[in-house]
Amino acid sequence: MTTLSLCMIVKNEEKNLPKCLEHIKDVVDEIIVVDTGSTDRTIEIAKQCGAKVYYFRWCDDFSAARNESLKYATCDYILWLDADDRIEQPDIEKLIKLKENLPKDKKAAFAFKIVSIYPDKEESAYQIRIFPNLSQVRFRGKVHEDISLDIQKMGITPVFVDIKVIHQGYINPLVNKKKAERNLRLLWQELKEQPENLHWHYYLGQTYNLLGKREKAKSHLLKVFHQNGQCHQSVYIAAVVNYANILLEEGKPDEAMALLETLYDKFPQDDFVKFVLGQYYVLNKDFEKALNILITVQPEGIDLLIIPVAHKDLRGTYYAYLGMCYEYFGYLRLAEQAYLNALNYFPGNSEILITLGRLYEKANKPKKTIKFLTDALSSDNLTPSKKAIILGKLGLCYLKMNQKNKAEEMFKKALMYDPQNSDLRVNLAMLYLEKMQDDQAIALLKQALDGSKFIGKNKTKIYLVLAFAYAGSLAIEECVYVADQLLKELDLKSNLILKDMNDLIDVFTMLGEELKQRSWMEEAKLAFNIGLELAYKYNALTEHLNKKADILSSEGLMEQK
Numbered sequence: 001m002t003t004l005s006l007c008m009i010v011k012n013e014e015k016n017l018p019k020c021l022e023h024i025k026d027v028v029d030e031i032i033v034v035d036t037g038s039t040d041r042t043i044e045i046a047k048q049c050g051a052k053v054y055y056f057r058w059c060d061d062f063s064a065a066r067n068e069s070l071k072y073a074t075c076d077y078i079l080w081l082d083a084d085d086r087i088e089q090p091d092i093e094k095l096i097k098l099k100e101n102l103p104k105d106k107k108a109a110f111a112f113k114i115v116s117i118y119p120d121k122e123e124s125a126y127q128i129r130i131f132p133n134l135s136q137v138r139f140r141g142k143v144h145e146d147i148s149l150d151i152q153k154m155g156i157t158p159v160f161v162d163i164k165v166i167h168q169g170y171i172n173p174l175v176n177k178k179k180a181e182r183n184l185r186l187l188w189q190e191l192k193e194q195p196e197n198l199h200w201h202y203y204l205g206q207t208y209n210l211l212g213k214r215e216k217a218k219s220h221l222l223k224v225f226h227q228n229g230q231c232h233q234s235v236y237i238a239a240v241v242n243y244a245n246i247l248l249e250e251g252k253p254d255e256a257m258a259l260l261e262t263l264y265d266k267f268p269q270d271d272f273v274k275f276v277l278g279q280y281y282v283l284n285k286d287f288e289k290a291l292n293i294l295i296t297v298q299p300e301g302i303d304l305l306i307i308p309v310a311h312k313d314l315r316g317t318y319y320a321y322l323g324m325c326y327e328y329f330g331y332l333r334l335a336e337q338a339y340l341n342a343l344n345y346f347p348g349n350s351e352i353l354i355t356l357g358r359l360y361e362k363a364n365k366p367k368k369t370i371k372f373l374t375d376a377l378s379s380d381n382l383t384p385s386k387k388a389i390i391l392g393k394l395g396l397c398y399l400k401m402n403q404k405n406k407a408e409e410m411f412k413k414a415l416m417y418d419p420q421n422s423d424l425r426v427n428l429a430m431l432y433l434e435k436m437q438d439d440q441a442i443a444l445l446k447q448a449l450d451g452s453k454f455i456g457k458n459k460t461k462i463y464l465v466l467a468f469a470y471a472g473s474l475a476i477e478e479c480v481y482v483a484d485q486l487l488k489e490l491d492l493k494s495n496l497i498l499k500d501m502n503d504l505i506d507v508f509t510m511l512g513e514e515l516k517q518r519s520w521m522e523e524a525k526l527a528f529n530i531g532l533e534l535a536y537k538y539n540a541l542t543e544h545l546n547k548k549a550d551i552l553s554s555e556g557l558m559e560q561k
Contacts, residue, residue: 002102003029003075005133009056009065010034013083014041016168020083021049023092027099028079034069060186063139070138077102079130080147086166094163098130106132109151111160116167116308118176125308126160143186144203180210198224198231202239209246218246228266234304237267241276253284264293271301272309275318282321291325294318316345320352332363350379354390366397373397388418395427407431422448422458426465433469441469457520460489464526467508471533474541476504479534483507490514501538505531 006028010017025031031051035043036058046053056068070078081087087095098110109131115124128147131137136154139145151158170176184207191200205220224231224239240263247256260277267273274297281290299315323338336359343352353376360368373394377387395410411428418424425448432441445466449459463486470478480498487493487507492514498504512527 001100002077002104004077004079004099004102004130005030005032005073005075007032007066007069007073007078007080008034008051008083009036009062009069010038010042010046010083011036011058012038012040012042014038014045016083017042017045018049020081020085021046021051023089024079024081024087024095025049027092027095029075030073032069032072034065034072036065060189061142062186063141063145066139066145070133073133076104076106076133077130078133081129081165082167082169084167084169086168088164088166091163091165094161098161098163102130106134106156108132108157108159109147110163111158112163112165114165114167114308116170118170119173121310121313123308123310124312125304128158129165132156142190143183144199177211180207183207184211196230198227199235202231202235205239205242209242214246214250218243221246233267234307237263237270237273238304238307241273244276244280248280248283253280256280257284271297271299272304272314275302275314279317279321282324287325287328290321291329294322294325312345316342319345320355323355327359332359335359336363348375348379350376350382350386353379354393357390357393361393361397364400366400369397370394384417385421388414388421388424390414391417392421392424392427395424395431399431404431404435408435422462426461429465429469433465433472438469438473442466445469457523460486460515460520461523461526463489464523464530467530468526468533471530471537474534474537476501479504479530483511486511501534505534508534 004027006024008020008031010033013020021031031046031049033043033046033051033053034056035046035053036056043053052072054068054072056065058065066080069080102108109128111126112129113124114127114129115122128151131147131151134154137147137150137156139147140149148158169179184204187200187204187207190197191204194200201220201223205217205224207217208214208220209217221239221243224236225243228236240259244256244259244263247253247259257280260273260280264273264277274293278290278294278297281287281293297318299318302314302318303309303311319338319342323335323342326332326335326338336356339352339356339359343349343356346352353372357369357373357376360366360372373390376382376390382390391410391414395407395414398404398407398410408428408431411424411431414424415421415428425444429441429444432438432444445462448462449466463482467479467482467486470482483504490511492511498507508527508531512524512531515521515524515527
């Protein structure tokens, strides 16, 4: 059976090394550890794990250190890891099977999926981690060291295997900044030695952007773009996409779009390119173009071969954008499935849960709406205003289901998170009116208007609901006052002089027409309904009084004049 050496370079890794070697030490035939200057218990721990330990004076060259470790390997193949790498048990079992089938002719190298953990995301890319132990195969590059160039020269076939290495070296943002500053120095050394190597310009662009030096980042990324075809396809695509992202951050969406369309013309079959362009179309609200391109994407192909990308995030985002396109065109079932696929990638994501809740609300499925909105409420990262929005939507759902007490509970909770939300106040007031609690509705609306900072449509709507409440109890003086305030709010003629009820009804009808002209359709409907409510209540009262008069007259009880 072919044998396998594990080769590592370390410095002050006493915390990481035990976890790294915990499972892997029983898989490999030997462990080679090259220490570059540890001052903690790293060397002692390595020896306890059965490693052969050697020493190397650090010289600002990662490849030199890694190649030093390769010198001591005696097995047929070499596996290389960092101390902050982890291979979990399910992947250890896959690695054991791979080792059992390593080809004796040494004509294959094996790329693992490297998952890098950041504070706010995960990125992954395939990287060769097992290769034949041949003296002609060595790492290249002082930083971002790479074994693949020599693999290609030797005619060794790279094989992509389903084994994950979890890299935890990017969890700490402060450490990331220090690494970026160190990498910057090493990259400039490389560029001086290899001025035509576009890979270094790409990595310099990325590093400067990470450090917030945008103009310098752009200059290096542009060098890759202008030297089209002289670097690996993944490097070229990544450079153009990153440059487009910087343009978007600078408020130049048209330039970013043009750049990505040029990239698409060059790589029309590349799923990553198609996804990024589709994403930009969605952000630009060009849903027709977005849908036409996104439906051609194979989600598993959203990848760059040698450049790390956040596969999980990008695929989840792809489905979210696809759902937005389907929803825009009214394909609600397709939108539902797309959003559910996105949720599989982002379990518990409040935005997707809210979106699904809104979708089910459109489809008039209140039970499903309530389920997804309730799930969204359990998210930890919700702002108070976002909680208020969710609770408000839940209140409306319970209203549709005629669960008025539950709806009232939701609206009240929502107002605790966002006391100045005019829509919530209006919805709760309308609920009070439905429950024949006119006094509570009026008190709530007057409180909202008292010293409020509401303007425009929000204030108009509150006045209209207040007028509707007054109309329900035929509080004519109050209705006249609110009508006058509405006329002022809308810059219309005020100082009302009304001769009878019909004049007041005409005012609200006129307000409805004005609001309709402004395309404030919900508010217009409210104004017309106030007129109808006044007419209905006044006619009912008049009819009641007339009947009462007839009864009194027939009984001879009316005062004779």
